[in-house]
Amino acid sequence: MTLLIEQLLNGIQLGLLMFLLAAGLTLVFGIMDLVNLAHGSLYMFGAYFCASFSAWTGSFVVGALLALPAALLLGVLVEVVVVRKLYRRDHLDHVLATFGLILIANDLVRLVWGPDGRRIPLPAWLSQPIRLTPDLPYPAYRFAVILVGAAVALLLYWLVGRTRTGMWIRAGASNRTMIGALGVNVEALFTLVFGLGAVLAALAGLMAAPIVTVSIGMGDNILILAFVIIVIGGIGSIKGAFIAAMVVGMIDTVGRAFLPDLLKSFLSVAAANTAAPAISSMMIYLLMAGVLVWRPTGLFGARS
Amino acid sequence: MTGMTAPLRTWRGRVAVGLLVMLALLPWYSPWLDAAGIISQRFALTVMTRVVILAIAASSLNLILGYGGMVSFGHAVYIGIGGYTVGILTYHGIGSGFVQFPLAILLSALLALAIGALSLRTRGVYFIMITLAFAQLLYYVAVGLEAYGADDGLTIGRRSDFAGLIPIRGPNKFVAFYLLSFVVLLLVLGLVHRLVNSRFGMALRGTKSNDARMQALGFPTFRYRIVAFAIAGALCGLAGALLANHTEFISPAMMHWTRSGDLIVMVVLGGMGSLLGPVYGAVAFLLLEEFLPAALAMVLTWLHAGLTAVLGAAAAGDLDAWLKMAEYWQIALGTILILVVLYARGGIDGLFGRSRHG
Structure with missing residues (x-):
């Protein structure tokens, strides 16, 4: 029973991390109609x-708090230099150009940080288990990830659903020509949304970093x-992304x-250990x- | 005879014929290159065999992507199926190419038929993603195959046996295997040419430009698209069977999603919907991958020499530090890719004049 609750919490924690990554992707996709393969690179950065x-x-x-504005700057830079030119192109061009961005990003990281992976050490108060109930210890860091992830998800829900900017974002997702005609600065809105996506991706990346190793290409599979x-x-549905991520x-x-x-009840131990992760991915x-x-x-997708 | 000389009337045709002749004669002029110290014959043949095999795979993708407008982001899965068919059969002692190759093609065709039947219901980016999902599914099947090496793959060690008719295992195996691959490429190109210029191909190209109109004209477009999808899968499976023979090794990495990305890059880099586009693309992509580091090192050496001449040795710094930059050639490759997408829509083929088929 304890194991089951622990695994469920792990599932929620992974789901929230995936949601942060997916939320930015689905916003960019839904509003700019852009397939951004380089989103995983922002996670890595x-x-x-x-x-x-x-x-x-x-x-x-402090490192995490400094990394977020850095990621915002990087996102805005990438949007202005490359991505902005892609909005009027088809999905195939998006796939190709952002595939090129992945190649650049991976080598750039190798150039700046070297080929070896890095571990981020946690402060003492985050690296010990906490007791959720007297007989249920759970790693404090994973619990903190759940809290931050849930808080950001709520913040995002409020931002998109309750603010004027969120209204523009939703309007942009349903008809971007029309909001341009209504006087919204579409170019700035797109840059803002891309930057927001970059921050969310970076947040997911830096929160995953102490659990997995920081390494080149860490964003490619995720x-x-x-x-x-x-x-x-x-595509474009934050609610859908949340449910699917969970x-x-x-x-x-x-x-x-x-x-x-x-x-293991019907396979050899070695075969079971190889097959299990493969099957859960499948x-x-x-x-x-x-x-x-x-x-x-x-x-929850409306458009094809 | 006018039909035979027709390609030579345009620059586009001359370049195409020139490339094919260059590829065909490689085994005969590569010893000269070797003797001149430019490149060893064995290395040239190994690299170019890979180029030719991936040109086959890219041509098969071109049939559905270039002519049919179907952006399959999981095409490398058929390379995997073809490769694993050869590898697994050899592992169990069935070494005959007359069994392996037809089975590789058949299994790939069947898989493509199944994937196509489910995927072609979706459109646009959902199609891109569902083909990717099926490819990932099969990728993880291969990762889970403990008996055949799982993640690490399987060394085959024996090439397919064509009853001694095709000497790809003998002393001249590099030349023989290169020629075999090249002949297969010619056959595949011939087949694609016949297909896209037939009534079937016209209908397929019609579905690319306006599917609804084709349906209104009474064409069962789903059937046209799925048949093209299955043929493309079969041809790519053939490329996979060749690739497994070439490297004598199979692994899940053959069908990783980035390999599917590479195939799309080759097709678009070369020129979508042009017969030889994928061949240009494969040549350009793989030669860039192989020689870009060396080319960068050369350019950096020149730059360093130039800077030394103008500003003096102190300002230019250490040459080795400059040459280290050449290790990061993927930055250059990525930049080239982005520039091609942004500024050279027709790909390489488009540089040599406009295609008549558009």
Whole structure:
């Protein structure tokens, strides 16, 4: 029972991280109609910025707080230099150009930070377990990730649903020509949304960094998962991204935790240990294929 | 005979014929390059065999992407299926190419038929993503195959046996395998040419420009698209079977999503919807990958020499530090890719004059 609750919390934590990454992606996708493969690179830069800043200041929290504006600057820079020229192009051009951005980003990181991975050390108060109930210890850092992730999700919900900027963003998602005609500065709005996406991606990257190792290409595989999430949820839908991220986080965590034991009852130990993560990854893609066959524009997607 | 000389009347045709002749004669002039100390024959043949095989794969993608407008982001999965068919059969002692190759093609076609039947219901970016999802699914199947090396892959060690008819295992195996791959490329190009200029191909190109109109004209467009999708899968599976023979090794990395990305890059870099575009693309992409570091090092050496001449040795600094920059050639490759997308829409083929087929 304790194990199950712990794994469920892990699932929520992974789901929230994935949501932060997917939220930026789905906003950019829904509003600018841009397929941004380089979103995973922003996630990677977030982690590297945090690694450098926390080594420099000696504090993980200060490092993280400095990494976010750095990621915002980087996002705005990329938008102005390259991405802005892509809005009027088709999806194929987006895929190609942002694929090029990935190549540049990975080598740039190798140039600046070197080929070796980095670990970000946590402060003492975050690296010990806390007791959620008397007999349920849980790593404090993972719990903090859940809290921050949930807070940012709520903030995003408020920003998009309750503010004037959010109104522009929603209006932009449904008809970008019209909001331009109504006098909204579309160019600035797009830059803002791209920058916001970059900050969210960087936040996900730097929060994942102490759990996984900071390494080159760390964003490449998780990016595909983020795409899976926004496609399942329906492109442009924050709500869809949230639900899909939670489901994907659960499947991945619970699958990895419980499948090996299940498989060991009829496979050899080695085979079960290889097959289990592969099967839980497969289930995610199977889910996506199933959702798309059933609803070709995702769970909450309106447009095709 | 006018049909035979027709390609030579335009620059576009002359370049195309020139490239094919250069590729065809490689085994005969590569010993000269070797003797002149430019490049070893074995290395030239190995690199160019890879180029030719990936040109086959890119041509198969061009059929659906360039002519049919279907942006499949999981095309490398068929390379994997073709490769794993050869690898697994060899592992179990079935070494005959007459069994391996037809089976590789058949399985790829069937898989493409199944993926196409589900994916072609979706449009636009959802199609890009669902093809990617199916490719990832198969990628993780390969990762989970403990018996065949899982993540690390499987060394094959024996090339396909064509009853001694094609000497790809003998003393001349590099030349023989290169020629085999090149002949397959010519056959594939011939097939694609016949297909896209047939009634079938016209209908397929019609679905690219306006699917609704084609349906209104009474064409069962779904059937046209899925048949093209399956043919493309089959041809790419053939490329995979060749690739497994070339490297004598299979691994899930063959069908990683970045490999699918590479194939799209080749098609677009070369010129979408032009017969030889994917061949230009494969040549350019793989030669860039192979020689860009050396080319960058050369340019950096010149720059360093120039700077030393103008500002003196102190200002130019250490040459080794400059040459280290050449390690980061992917920055240059990525920049080239972005520039091509932004400013050279027709790809390489578009540089040599406009295509008649558009």
